[in-house]
Amino acid sequence: xxxxxxxxxxxxxxxxxxxxxxxxxxxxxxxxxxxxxxxxxxxxxxxxxxxxxxxxxxxxxxxxxxxxxxxxxxxxxxxxxxxxxxxxxxxxxxxxxxxxxxxxxxxxxxxxxxxxxxxxxxxxxxxxxxxxxxxxxxxxxxxxxxxxxxxxxxxxxxxxxxxxxxxxxxxxxxxxxxxxxxxxxxxxxxxxxxxxxxxxxxxxxxxxxxxxxxxxxxxxxxxxxxxxxxxxxxxxxxxxxxxxxxxxxxxxxxxxxxxxxxxxxxxxxxxxxxxxxxxxxxxxxxxxxxxxxxxxxxxxxxxxxxxxxxxxxxxxxxxxxxxxxxxxxxxxxxxxxxxxxxxxxxxxxxxxxxxxxxxxxxxxxxxxxxxxxxxxxxxxxxxxxxxxxxxxxxxxxxxxxxxxx
Amino acid sequence: xxxxxxxxxxxxxxxxxxxxxxxxxxxxxxxxxxxxxxxxxxxxxxxxxxxxxxxxxxxxxxxxxxxxxxxxxxxxxxxxxxxxxxxxxxxxxxxxxxxxxxxxxxxxxxxxxxxxxxxxxxxxxxxxxxxxxxxxxxxxxxxxxxxxxxxxxxxxxxxxxxxxxxxxxxxxxxxxxxxxxxxxxxxxxxxxxxxxxxxxxxxxxxxxxxxxxxxxxxxxxxxxxxxxxxxxxxxxxxxxxxxxxxxxxxxxxxxxxxxxxxxxxxxxxxxxxxxxxxxxxxxxxxxxxxxxxxxxxxxxxxxxxxxxxxxxxxxxxxxxxxxxxxxxxxxxxxxxxxxxxxxxxxxxxxxxxxxxxxxxxxxxxxxxxxxxxxxxxxxxxxxxxxxxxxxxxxxxxxxxxxxxx
Numbered sequence: 001x002x003x004x005x006x007x008x009x010x011x012x013x014x015x016x017x018x019x020x021x022x023x024x025x026x027x028x029x030x031x032x033x034x035x036x037x038x039x040x041x042x043x044x045x046x047x048x049x050x051x052x053x054x055x056x057x058x059x060x061x062x063x064x065x066x067x068x069x070x071x072x073x074x075x076x077x078x079x080x081x082x083x084x085x086x087x088x089x090x091x092x093x094x095x096x097x098x099x100x101x102x103x104x105x106x107x108x109x110x111x112x113x114x115x116x117x118x119x120x121x122x123x124x125x126x127x128x129x130x131x132x133x134x135x136x137x138x139x140x141x142x143x144x145x146x147x148x149x150x151x152x153x154x155x156x157x158x159x160x161x162x163x164x165x166x167x168x169x170x171x172x173x174x175x176x177x178x179x180x181x182x183x184x185x186x187x188x189x190x191x192x193x194x195x196x197x198x199x200x201x202x203x204x205x206x207x208x209x210x211x212x213x214x215x216x217x218x219x220x221x222x223x224x225x226x227x228x229x230x231x232x233x234x235x236x237x238x239x240x241x242x243x244x245x246x247x248x249x250x251x252x253x254x255x256x257x258x259x260x261x262x263x264x265x266x267x268x269x270x271x272x273x274x275x276x277x278x279x280x281x282x283x284x285x286x287x288x289x290x291x292x293x294x295x296x297x298x299x300x301x302x303x304x305x306x307x308x309x310x311x312x313x314x315x316x317x318x319x320x321x322x323x324x325x326x327x328x329x330x331x332x333x334x335x336x337x338x339x340x341x342x343x344x345x346x347x348x349x350x351x352x353x354x355x356x357x358x359x360x361x362x363x364x365x366x367x368x369x370x371x372x373x374x375x376x377x378x379x380x381x382x383x384x385x386x387x388x389x390x391x392x393x394x395x396x397x398x399x400x401x402x403x404x405x
Numbered sequence: 406x407x408x409x410x411x412x413x414x415x416x417x418x419x420x421x422x423x424x425x426x427x428x429x430x431x432x433x434x435x436x437x438x439x440x441x442x443x444x445x446x447x448x449x450x451x452x453x454x455x456x457x458x459x460x461x462x463x464x465x466x467x468x469x470x471x472x473x474x475x476x477x478x479x480x481x482x483x484x485x486x487x488x489x490x491x492x493x494x495x496x497x498x499x500x501x502x503x504x505x506x507x508x509x510x511x512x513x514x515x516x517x518x519x520x521x522x523x524x525x526x527x528x529x530x531x532x533x534x535x536x537x538x539x540x541x542x543x544x545x546x547x548x549x550x551x552x553x554x555x556x557x558x559x560x561x562x563x564x565x566x567x568x569x570x571x572x573x574x575x576x577x578x579x580x581x582x583x584x585x586x587x588x589x590x591x592x593x594x595x596x597x598x599x600x601x602x603x604x605x606x607x608x609x610x611x612x613x614x615x616x617x618x619x620x621x622x623x624x625x626x627x628x629x630x631x632x633x634x635x636x637x638x639x640x641x642x643x644x645x646x647x648x649x650x651x652x653x654x655x656x657x658x659x660x661x662x663x664x665x666x667x668x669x670x671x672x673x674x675x676x677x678x679x680x681x682x683x684x685x686x687x688x689x690x691x692x693x694x695x696x697x698x699x700x701x702x703x704x705x706x707x708x709x710x711x712x713x714x715x716x717x718x719x720x721x722x723x724x725x726x727x728x729x730x731x732x733x734x735x736x737x738x739x740x741x742x743x744x745x746x747x748x749x750x751x752x753x754x755x756x757x758x759x760x761x762x763x764x765x766x767x768x769x770x771x772x773x774x775x776x777x778x779x780x781x782x783x784x785x786x787x788x789x790x791x792x793x794x795x796x797x798x799x800x801x802x803x804x805x806x807x808x809x810x
Binding site: 012013014015016017018019022045047050051053055058059062063066067068072073074075076077078079105106107109110113117118119120121122138139141142143205206207233234245246247248249250251259260263266267269270271272273274275276277278279 | 418419420422423424427450452455456458460463467468471473477478479480481482483484511512514518522523524525526527543546547548610611612638639650651652654655656664665668671672675676678680682683684
């Protein structure tokens with residue numbers, strides 16, 4: 001006889017519909033949750049390298065703040081929900097906008113989450129990258145949003161396809177995309193397509209949710225103007241210090257119109273009130289003590305990431321000649337190679353590689369369509385692995401491929 | 406001719422129903438937002454004193470973390486949404502619970518907010534303190550919750566009244582109360598009433614949302630056992646380091662059943678993922694480097710707060726004899742004196758006192774009933790003012806009273 005859960009816990013507190021709708025980690029999340037064996041090489045997440053993080057500079061900045069040289073005990077007290085003026089001003093100068101358009105968040109994901117709560121009505125349609133950064137779909141669960149997949153190519157979101165869907169009657173509340181060094185496809189949306197996307201947003205009355213955590217990590221080519229995302233009242237432009245100062249800080253920002261910024265702050269006010277005053281003070285000191293420091297730090301970090309990206313691409317071509325197509329990245333943390341031999345079963349390859357201690361994210365986990373797509377792609381995150389480790393990874397992957405042929 | 410806002414901004418992005426329902430600051434918030442003049446004395450918020458905050462100890466702990474002596478670069482990287490094990494274990498030991506029942510939040514308010522989202526269905530009734538910590542009503546807006554006011558006396562929440570309402574058919578999803586050193590009424594709920602409240606919750610299937618930020622600030626009398634709040638599956642017990650280490654850190658915790666903790670973590674996962682790893686590492690070091698340090702720090706801080714509470718009570722009785730009733734607090738940050746002369750108009754008194762540079766929170770702002778109640782009370786927050794400043798405040802208040810008689 002089976003006992004129902006209801007009988008076991010007759011008075012268990014009911015969860016809200018919102019909480020019940022939140023999915024368990026699966027697919028993309030599984031790989032991160034699996035048991036790790038010593039020696040495994042995991043190319044799983046968009047994680048900056050430990051050696052690229054400014055531990056020493058942060059210690060010095062924290063010292064200046066905590067000796068009271070900078071801010072005194074105010075660093076320990078409540079502060080404004082929108083963020084400290086000094087940090088908003090630094091971000092505003094960098095983004096070329098008025099500080100009233102900047103609010104400080106606990107990392108980029110927090111900005112996405114606030115925008116979903118404030119601007120995506122429950123059950124609304126949201127056009128999204130396909131393939132997509134899968135965790136955005138989890139944020140969308142907060143509003144029970146329905147994803148409408150729009151293709152992403154080597155030049156980012158396919159704005160033609162979006163326009164076609166709009167002409168066909170699609171009425172999304174928002175369009176979500178990663179414009180620079182797309183996760184997972186590496187592509188960068190050209191400036192004219194950014195402008196066109198914002199024009200469509202203004203004409204059709206939807207929000208552009210531009211998720212830009214990798215923008216600062218360009219190591220090749222020319223930066224693409226993102227001012228279209230920073231001036232329209234139809235854009236929430238999300239960025240973060242996670243990839244440059246460290247994700248553990250949980251520090252990011254949003255650029256939005258004053259009206260939208262105000263709505264986001266009101267939601268934020270009902271969460272945790274504000275980002276740590278102390279951490280903001282330390283980072284303000286870090287960024288302003290020597291105004292050349294941040295860009296110099298980016299330059300050093302990006303040289304590291306460029307070498308790793310190139311080592312990975314070269315190793316794939318050398319070890320698996322003719323079996324993978326890989327595009328040399330211009331920035332960011334991801335490679336999105338495609339298996340060209342359709343005889344190789346992607347799931348079997350993943351298992352064989354994992355057995356050999358080489359783990360990556362399987363392409364199919366990035367589909368936003370609900371269909372099985374992109375199974376012939378691998379997402380390889382190279383940011384936090386040395387060239388030597390990346391070569392060993394590719395050796396193991398090669399051995400896995402050979403085992404299947 | 407009047408131009409409608411719609412014509413001015415024909416395509417302005419619509420906010421969600423959730424965002425539109427969030428109220429503007431009023432009443433309680435107004436006082437904090439008013440323009441401050443030099444020399445004004447504001448007894449407005451539950452703010453710890455600058456001199457009671459462990460700036461030096463935190464600098465040393467940060468130094469140990471940032472030299473890598475403690476955690477190395479992991480302090481800069483992503484970490485678990487539930488919080489770092491070391492901090493959960495410290496809290497669990499202090500609360501006398503299993504670490505699986507503890508999750509780390511960005512301050513106490515964040516714990517309330519997560520519980521509202523996960524456990525208060527949209528539009529549900531929530532029984533709340535009356536008078537109440539007004540900002541809880543703002544958190545409740547996230548679920549469009551309907552407050553059902555329950556009286557609070559010198560011994561905290563009136564559990565008799567709650568039971569009467571339950572017998573009368575009230576079916577709240579939750580009961581919100583501040584059990585220790587109630588904000589604003591100073592009262593502490595006796596242990597037997599805590600047990601009774603939890604029994605009612607289990608029988609009727611509602612959540613007890615026990616908001617306990619002042620518990621550590623007892624400076625007189627005996628601590629009341631709160632274990633009833635830490636063992637039931639029908640309680641979310643919320644606490645924070647805001648009043649002891651500093652509100653600017655945004656660091657708190659929740660004790661809840663593993664099932665509820667898991668639901669809260671899933672909501673949290675869709676917000677900012679986790680609390681700053683770096684800040685958690687620093688606070689773990691602070692709390693564990695010398696295991697006697699935290700309690701010794703509380704003892705010093707509470708001596709300071711006891712003196713201030715007593716100075717304020719004595720000054721009121723001396724300067725306004727027979728005009729106010731004030732109960733000597735046993736802990737916390739608040740005095741809730743009552744004006745005994747009904748000829749004094751509370752609003753006129755507030756204005757006259759503000760004109761003389763003495764500001765406080767007016768009692769009526771703490772009503773959760775929607776009616777005008779408690780206007781004969783003043784909420785005076787004494788934690789962050791020296792005895793001398795408190796005496797000057799009372800002098801100004803006395804002068805304001807005299808001006809009205």
